[in-house]
Amino acid sequence: DIVLTQSPVILSLSPGERATLSCRASQSISNYLAWYLHKPGQAPRLLIYDASNRATGIPARFSGSGSGTDFTLTISALEPEDFAVYYCQQRSHWPLTFGGGTKVEIK
Amino acid sequence: EVQLLESGGDLVQPGGSLRLSCAASGFIFSTYAMSWVRHAPGKGLKWVSAISASGDDTYYADSVKGRFIISRDNSRNTLYLQMNSLRDEDTAIYYCAPGKIFDYWGQGTLVTVSS
Numbered sequence: 001d002i003v004l005t006q007s008p009v010i011l012s013l014s015p016g017e018r019a020t021l022s023c024r025a026s027q028s029i030s031n032y033l034a035w036y037l038h039k040p041g042q043a044p045r046l047l048i049y050d051a052s053n054r055a056t057g058i059p060a061r062f063s064g065s066g067s068g069t070d071f072t073l074t075i076s077a078l079e080p081e082d083f084a085v086y087y088c089q090q091r092s093h094w095p096l097t098f099g100g101g102t103k104v105e106i107k
Numbered sequence: 108e109v110q111l112l113e114s115g116g117d118l119v120q121p122g123g124s125l126r127l128s129c130a131a132s133g134f135i136f137s138t139y140a141m142s143w144v145r146h147a148p149g150k151g152l153k154w155v156s157a158i159s160a161s162g163d164d165t166y167y168a169d170s171v172k173g174r175f176i177i178s179r180d181n182s183r184n185t186l187y188l189q190m191n192s193l194r195d196e197d198t199a200i201y202y203c204a205p206g207k208i209f210d211y212w213g214q215g216t217l218v219t220v221s222s
Binding site for chain 2: 001
């Protein structure tokens with residue numbers, strides 16, 4: 001199974017700051033990586049698919065990059081609604097897998 | 108508008124069974140693979156199972172293989188998850204989602220496994 005390792009586990013930042021989240025795959029997954037935002041009591045929301053494509057309605061402050069085994073989600077300037085847990089997910093190989101998550105919290 | 112309505116979640120004892128359903132609308136159900144994803148309390152998201160558009164191919168996470176069965180009825184636009192030999196660690200909100208990139212989610216259905 002492909003293991004996705006996200007870092008850091010917790011990221012403490014202030015509104016307006018830049019957030020950089022990492023996701024590393026245990027083997028190459030080409031660009032078949034997605035990023036999700038998950039808030040308590042809500043369904044997850046797709047942010048980025050195929051490593052760098054923003055999903056419909058996602059603001060431009062969210063961007064994704066990477067290929068192979070190393071991927072990054074960048075939030076250029078944090079808004080109050082961005083404080084949540086972020087997950088990466090690969091669709092390159094069965095079984096599909098998610099990373100363990102990065103919690104972005106208010107500093 | 109895509110709508111996914113999960114149902115069937117309940118409180119069940121360890122070793123028990125439960126059948127989840129997901130009623131889909133707003134897209135051509137029979138042309139999409141479908142997945143179940145769960146979120147256990149205090150844990151991360153976990154993909155559970157998927158089924159091809161035709162229903163011919165099924166996939167499972169190791170933790171549920173041999174205990175859960177995914178199926179679909181394309182005439183009813185409905186996805187199912189038969190959950191047997193339930194364990195405490197299966198306690199979670201279960202979501203259904205189309206495809207392998209999850210851009211649509213239902214509200215989820217809560218499964219609680221506890222004695």
